[in-house]
Amino acid sequence: MSQIRSREVHLVNRPAGTPARGDFAVVETALDPPARGEVQVRNLWLSVDPYMRGLMGTTRTYIDPYHLGEVMTGGAVGTVEVSRHPKLAEGDLVLSNHGWRDRFVASGDGVHPIDPTLAPPQAFLGVMGMPGFTAWLGIHEIARLEARETVFVTGAAGAVGSVACQLARRLGARVVASAGSDDKVRWLADQAGVEAFNYKQTKHLYRQLVKLCRDGFDVTFDNVGGDHLEAALLAMRNHGRVVLCGMIGQYNAERPPAGPSSLVVAITKRLTLRGFIAFDHAGLEPRFQAEMAGLIASRQIRWTETVYEGLENAPAAFIGLFSGANTGKMLVRL
């Protein structure tokens, strides 16, 4: 019996600063056929996400860092080609975390069927998946945003931010959103229905925030960190809540950049800043999925995707996250 060929992307060098193509290598592998309990999956869509940058160093954070010379793990959607697992059948669409590879053979227990009647398959890597869940948690569980409150969303045109904006609007909150291009701002205004501005065209971020929202924000949903967080703190109302979701502006810094010089206002304004990670809240995922499926079915939520083609372009797609190359979810189509 001939072995099945696959290709996968390995991390071969721990990047210093912004990752480069040379930090990755496409490697040909041979797969053994599935043993009992295993499945063989052909991936259709790969996810590239900012959190992956945090796993490229040597420090253990909430999960182990990537190993050099091994595959870049992460979310992927594929179809089952061969199943020796009782709950999975050939042709099933499945979500897995086996990462940047054309095909894999693995235990069926770590492979989760998705229902393509709820959303397009790749949406399970975006609005219906981890980024959507992160946005939902940040708005509902961490910020506990309420109607008539005002929220500032940074990195608002990204996979998380774009969903956070819309969930906040649906609650009846006022949303001010920052993004890094006029196209993104247009998408946010037209599709997400929020007040967006291009921070790259803004000389003084704090003054811009005050201009847009003189009374200050009840909540900031921060995906960017750095000067965004610094300005946001200054623009918060007393007793406001700051959701620390991401700091994409500094993940590539070779030395830890200075924190927000405005942090002292967390005392005078009695702010709460709270960091979170979606996987702590797995128990809420079914509720999220049911709610999001309902919003998608009733066309009450919009999303967009930026798609790179081919496994060999997964590194480029990933690197593009840090220059804002994506509007909405960044994906790789195989």
Add this chain to the structure above:
Amino acid sequence: MSQIRSREVHLVNRPAGTPARGDFAVVETALDPPARGEVQVRNLWLSVDPYMRGLMGTTRTYIDPYHLGEVMTGGAVGTVEVSRHPKLAEGDLVLSNHGWRDRFVASGDGVHPIDPTLAPPQAFLGVMGMPGFTAWLGIHEIARLEARETVFVTGAAGAVGSVACQLARRLGARVVASAGSDDKVRWLADQAGVEAFNYKQTKHLYRQLVKLCRDGFDVTFDNVGGDHLEAALLAMRNHGRVVLCGMIGQYNAERPPAGPSSLVVAITKRLTLRGFIAFDHAGLEPRFQAEMAGLIASRQIRWTETVYEGLENAPAAFIGLFSGANTGKMLVRL
């Protein structure tokens, strides 16, 4: 009828950087005798507190800044000399917020009798007063510290820190405390019963914290900010809570200093940072006072004071807060 003379300390210049004696002036005034509902009080003890520095600029924070050419308001304990208020009698010991002056005449409604059988009068400016209440709130309400948790207290020999350390110990928590002199460290070890170190003798604060507490802190109670907060964040356990009580290390900075470069770990470790101000929680003050009076009566809490003599030395006492001249509560005795 001859007018009563008093002296008071005015802020006459908004300090840039560390306040100087010349930013204050002692001014002689004449007091009108109390009208109906008013009292005349001779102050015995004045409080100088770090929060006062935040009121010396032009920015409104949680209360209005000081006015130039007016008295430095703040806590004081005195005796009633003349009362035209039905609830106050000559000889009563009272707590007020009329600040740095020998005597004042004011409405009796803003003057609060204290019970000298509970604690020495000046303790109502320290362990039984605002600093003690701040410590109690930070430990119980903000951190919600629990037995067997580990807490790092910065500025631990100050009026707030020294009480926070002991309240934490009483809960059954492990306390690691930083202070700025060997004498303070000795006081903390001998009197507060905590593990203290002199951060000025510590080359690398984070490594020191790891050495003392390899598993990390559940809670940091931060009175200092700056590199203390930066190291503390790195030394926190997952899901830890950081009480932002003060940032005395930066109140005199002429430009806002950089924030903690380690703030990104608030995401990976899912930390909550929460700023608070005691006066938001006035409803809890009776409970605090009853508990603290009980601890004092049963000699379960220790405190110490650093005392400057004479109204004219109130500025020096205040300025001394920023060089760590005090162990325990900094007071001015009139």
